[in-house]
Amino acid sequence: RLLPVGDLGPSSIPKRPLIPNPKSLGLLRNHTSLVSEFPQILHMMASSLLKCVLLAAASAAAAAQSPAVVIPLDKQYVPVLKDDRIVSYKTAYFGTIFMGSPQPQNFTVVFDTGSGHFFLPSTSCKSDTCKRHKRYDSRISASAVDIDHRGQKIAADASQRDQVAISFGTGEVTGEFIDETVCLTEHSGLTSSTEGLPQDCTRVRVVMATEMTQEPFSTFHFDGVMGLGLETLAVDPGFSVFEQLVARKRQNFAPSFGYFLSDNDDVPSEISFGGHDPRRMASEMQWVPAQKPELGFWQVKVLSISVGSEQLPLCADGSCVAVADTGTSLLGVPRQAAQRLHWLLARKVPENPSEIDCRDFPGPDLVFELEGGVRLTLGAKEYSRPTAMKVEQSQTKKSQVVCRASLLPVDSSQALGLKSFILGEPMLRKYYTAYDWQQRKVGFALAKQPAVATDAAQALQTEVPRQHHVIGAPPVAPQAPSVIHV
Structure with a gap:
């Protein structure tokens, strides 16, 4: 059936x-004759010892928190x-x-x-x-x-x-x-x-x-x-x-897991179980309680959403939520707000370039205010479609290159409600997320991305390079804008 x-x-x-190696403190020998002749050495040794102790403590703490x-x-x-x-x-x-x-x-x-x-x-x-x-x-x-x-x-x-x-x-x-x-x-x-x-x-x-x-x-x-x-x-x-x-x-x-998305295909993304990974965090973890966890979603309450200096009235009644969803490629927005957000996030590109990557063209910030004073900010790099759009006027023959946001309209449903955002890949790449199963809360920290791909293993202090595959990667060079006739 x-x-x-x-x-x-x-x-x-x-x-x-989806651990720093503890440094050996070594042996400190007490050379009394040298100390008596050079008092500054005593201060240097004490300072070095303190630094070593602090490093060891930090390493031990990191190891204790490791997934x-x-x-x-x-x-x-x-x-x-x-x-x-x-x-x-x-x-x-x-x-x-x-x-x-x-x-x-x-x-x-x-x-x-x-x-x-x-x-x-x-x-x-x-x-x-x-x-x-x-x-x-x-x-x-x-x-x-x-x-x-x-x-x-x-x-x-x-x-x-x-x-x-x-x-x-x-x-x-x-x-x-x-x-x-x-x-x-x-x-x-x-x-x-x-x-x-x-x-x-x-x-x-x-x-x-x-x-x-x-x-x-x-x-x-x-x-x-x-x-x-x-x-x-x-x-x-x-x-x-x-x-x-x-x-x-x-x-x-530990009853939690963490999710890291790399912004460089040379470095693998990761999911950790039995705890989140502090090595992937570039800021302190900020926790937000799950809203209506009985529904099963990792959703948090959205107090407000703004683009640049304009705050949208959409969430003024307190009914907005955002779902952290590792299975969605895009940033999802309520359908009734999609057109306005597209308009606010669109940017005209001067001089109509023949090639451009819109992720590199500046635009206003998109800011989510969550419960507990947590702010999540996406810049043009995160929310933009890479390929621009070239709008050509059929009558005047004038044209304009425009950069647009990549948004997924979300229909209302009984499960998600009327005003639900989906925090998909764009948000999850900028922010490392942790999911506390026991406390029913979602954590957000700026993701710690390796500065140089070739130094990724050293930068993240990974003992063994992790094997991963990238399938169907697009060309690196920016594409020509897609043409729309109006």
Whole structure:
């Protein structure tokens, strides 16, 4: 039987389709004759000792705050075409997880804070779309248990299975249910028992896709989606991967995760589990309580929004919210405010250049005032479409090059309300975000981006360079403006 989408509370958000080495203090020898002859040496030694102690303390504090697991993310660019011309790119960030035992099967997934379930394509899915991806095979896993939507065990060869249909923006996934061992890092020789599982592993209910629509899944390289919305976004906490990890209450696994988006393709983006990563922060973390966490979204209250010196009246009644969504490429704005925001953020470019990257052309700041006095500011670099638009008047033959914002209109819905913003990739690249599962709050800090790509490992004090892949990267050179005739 096919369960209605609403039963699983899928995301209504539009989707496209994440330690300093302690320095040795060494041995300090007491040379009394030298000290008596050169009193300044005593001061220098004391100062050096104090600096070393402070460095060691800072390193120890950083180590104590370090997350349990850090997963580097691959990046894929997917071109968006208009009149057979590339006008923009959708992007996806995904990392590798492991499922099954005793030999785990590895899959790439989008870590999505805007949805609540974990799905992977199954070998039962025979469509070309599914075959483009790695498919999970329950027959070679000793820990796989076939279940119904309530989590009750059923026969693997049952003639009738519960199914669910989940919408993901322009596409849909239909699947059955299985209970399985999932790990964030690779571990061999695991058993079906929950006893003795490593801290980054847990038992969880998974949606095994038997059907996947061609759009958007045929164009993306990742295999599935791991929902990281709050557990109330799932039909049952048993479907929430992070809820199950937190429920194990492992000592070195904090109930939070952090998300870092790199602004340079030579440096991998990352998601950390079991704590956020202070190495990725260029400012102090500011926390904002989740608004109505029972809805399952990582949403925060927006007190006001302004462009330059103009404050929009949209949020004056206190009903605006913003959802931190790692599964959305763009900045989402309420549809009723989209036209006004586009107008305020558009800029005329003098002298009509033949090539320009609008991210480098100045514009007004877009400022979000959140609860608790937290201000999030996006500049033209973050909100602009790279490609300009050239408007040509048919009658006068005059033309004007214009830089525009890249905004996603968000329709009102029962889940999100009338005035919902989506803090997608533009905001998540500028700000490192942390998600506190226990306290139900979202943290924002300016992201610490490496100054020079070739020095990234040294700048971030990464012991081992993290492997990642970039797929379909666009040309570096700025494009000619797209032409619109009016």
